[in-house]
Amino acid sequence: MIALKVNGLYHEIDADPDTPLLYVLRDEIKLNAAKFGCGLGQCGSCTVMVDGKAVLSCVTPLLLLEGKQVTTLEGLGTIEAPAPIQRAFMEEQAAQCGYCIAGMMMRAQALLQRNSKPTDDEIRAELEPHLCRCGTHMRILRAVHRASRLMDTADASPTVHGRAQ
Ligand code: FES
Ligand code: FES
Numbered sequence: 001m002i003a004l005k006v007n008g009l010y011h012e013i014d015a016d017p018d019t020p021l022l023y024v025l026r027d028e029i030k031l032n033a034a035k036f037g038c039g040l041g042q043c044g045s046c047t048v049m050v051d052g053k054a055v056l057s058c059v060t061p062l063l064l065l066e067g068k069q070v071t072t073l074e075g076l077g078t079i080e081a082p083a084p085i086q087r088a089f090m091e092e093q094a095a096q097c098g099y100c101i102a103g104m105m106m107r108a109q110a111l112l113q114r115n116s117k118p119t120d121d122e123i124r125a126e127l128e129p130h131l132c133r134c135g136t137h138m139r140i141l142r143a144v145h146r147a148s149r150l151m152d153t154a155d156a157s158p159t160v161h162g163r164a165q
Pocket of ligand 1: 035036037038039040041042043044045046047056057058059
């Protein structure tokens with residue numbers, strides 16, 4: 001049994017310690033924002049944050065997560081109260097099919113938490129591991145800049161939206 005803290009809530013997970021975090025999030029905890037794209041650490045669609053850093057959940061085994069804080073897109077905001085990064089992606093209409101977008105937002109959030117005013121080049125370099133086959137790259141770039149501006153008037157750290165423990 002492994003105790004996993006996700007979006008502020010503890011979950012007791014009865015699974016092989018080698019199980020990828022992505023499978024636990026989607027199949028056990030029913031958090032479906034992180035997507036299975038390649039399963040090989042090559043597309044970025046499964047990205048979540050672990051202790052504030054962007055992590056590819058498809059290649060991160062449970063055994064590395066004891067005592068760490070996992071944050072998924074669901075933990076940043078809600079439909080009623082979206083986080084700045086979520087609001088910015090919506091306002092820039094950055095998603096086409098949307099499959100890559102949760103991962104893009106999570107890595108952008110991690111970037112903005114350590115660098116609140118990234119340059120174009122810094123955003124491009126950060127998001128380089130992420131594939132978007134719809135080609136919405138320029139909108140995504142604008143959305144990250146917009147999120148940076150929105151965070152000027154909001155707390156840049158994620159507000160974890162979970163149920164009371
Ligand atoms: S599904 Fe994890 S990097 Fe592609
Ligand atoms: S919006 Fe479709 S893959 Fe990026």
